[in-house]
Amino acid sequence: MQIIPAIDLKDGYAVRLKQGDMQSAKIYDKNPLNLCATFADLGAEYLHIVDLDGAIAGKPKNRVIIEQICKNSQLKIEVGGGIRNEETIKSYLDIGVSRLILGSIALQKVDFALAMAEKYPIVIGIDAKDGKVAINGWGDTQSVLAEEFAKEFLGSKIEAIVCTDISRDGMLGGININFTQAIARASGVFTIASGGLSSMEDLQILEENEIKAVIVGKAFYERKIDLQKAFEKFRVS
Template structure:
């Protein structure tokens, strides 16, 4: 199972939100590069970075920080937030990013996402409120059911789907396994759970459900889990 610690960037700082609300941001590190190095020391192989300002603006806003993290880390890094164009995808990959996350643009233009997946290492971000897709930094909703959207990518070259139940994000109340499993079953693509991880037992439940990976955020920052032990046991 891929255990992927997360760094969410707001104005250059590592923060965590509750249910995607920018006004709920709590700063955990003013120097994200050091945080990435710490994850590497603990045993991480992967790192999940979201440019929160970029997600709301529709264009990358924390590129300089992301570039610094990339240059000072051996981690396999995936990046999302405000990526809407092929040139942005190429620019991130040129920095040494391992894979690029497409969210809002994938919903607006699934064919673009499928085309990009033919050429580049692409991950689809599926974020949902009440099982329906949310976009633009989760500020806007759509009528599309998350698992119906996921099914569009079945048989494609998309490398993974990251699915987030927004109601659980940053709440430390447990992963929505049913939601995650449904996304995985419908898409038949490697699926990474996100939102709500709260304790070591959640890793056990994810492995039992045969989920491909999990994003770790607030549970680490608030000291609810031993990340090093999780890497040793489950990764």
């Protein structure tokens, strides 16, 4: 299993939200570079970064700190939040980002997302409220069903889908297994579970349900999970 620690950036700080509510932001580190070093020491290979301000603004807002992270870390870094055009994709790749997450723009312009995946390492973010896709920092819920949207990527060149049940994000209530499996089946794409991981037991449940990747956020920050032990036990062989 790929266990991918996450850093959500707001005003340059590492924070976590509850159910995507920006007003619920809790600061965990004012220097995210500290976290990158910690994750590397614990055994991480990948790092998931979300520019929360960028997701709402529709353009990067925390690029400076992301560039610093890239320069000072050997982790493979994926970035999402506010990526709406090819210029932004190329600029992130130029500073060392390994792959880019397209969310809002992928729903609004599927053909663009598919075309970018032909040229660049692209991940699609599918975030849902009550089964329907939410965009623009999760502030706008659309009428499109997440499972139907996932079907757009059958046979495409995208590298993965990150799927999040927003109702569980930051709540430490466990991953929505059924939702994750439905997205994987509909898309035929490697699917990364996100939103709600709370314990080592949750990781065991994911493994038993053949979910091969998961993002870890609040469970780490609130010391609900020992990441070093998690990497040792569930590392992809």
